Amino acid sequence: MTRTTNQRGFTLVELMIGLTIGLLLLAGAFSMAGVQLGEHHRLMLELQVQQELRATAEFILRDVRRAAFWDRAQDGVWQDETDAPIRNPFTEVAVEDAGRRVSYSFARDGGSPSTGSVRETSGFRLSEGRIDQLIAGRYQPLTDPDLLRVSRLEARLDAQAHPLDGACPSTLSRRLVTVIVDAEATHDARAGHHLELLSQLHNDALSGDCP
Structure with a gap:
């Protein structure tokens, strides 16, 4: 029998x-x-942009806080036996081009009583998608345009005036600086970040003259 x-x-x-x-x-x-x-x-990329942007903004803020530093502040105090006090020569902080450029000066270590304070000038600007720093009279890139494209740099300077009691009509201004930065990755516009930092300048501005 066959089985299939x-x-x-x-x-x-x-x-x-x-x-x-x-x-x-x-x-x-x-x-x-x-x-x-x-x-x-x-x-x-977004994390890298955030880190680079925060480091840059904090560096700018830390440097701007040095504005108006004067190593001979004792010369600005009125005394009976001396001439009129000298005004701080480093008080001015210039914010130009709608906040895209800020410049200031401060006293650098190295001055002597005979030569006076040594002026150091610094500042920052937005130029062609990068932030430049003013060093020794020349602007040098602070951010890498191959990594980061900065679309906004805005510095704001606000003053809170406090009148001083006394014979002289003087005002002490407490100055606050705000740094706003927008940037994105050079090769991916989706990786962007916005940062806004606020700080007080270490040196207040004194205005007003004694008769």
Whole structure:
């Protein structure tokens, strides 16, 4: 007696359908992986922009706080046995070009009683998508344009005046500086960041003259 068994395999149509479904699943997986990698890259760029921007803004703020430092402040105090007090020659802080350029000066260590204070001038500006720092009379790049494109630099200087009691009509102004910076990654405009920092200048401004 002969026994026959029915063995059935995949037909060509079934094989093609299976391959198509597998390719679709692989394409979806690769697409999701690509999206996740792109998002991870964007987040890394955004974090880098934030770190660079915060370091730059804090550096600017720290340097601006030195404005109006005078190493001979004792000469500005009125005394009976001396001439009229000398006004601080480093008081002015210039904010120009709608806040895109700020400059100031301060006394640098190295002066002597015979030569007086040594003036040091510093400042910052926005130029061609980067921030430049004024060093020794020349502007030098502070940010890397290959990494960061700065679209906004704005410095604001606000004064809070406090009249002083006494024979002289003098006013002591407490000055606050605000630094606002907007920037984005050079190769990905989606990775951007906005930062705004506020601080008080270490040296107040005195105005008014004694008769």
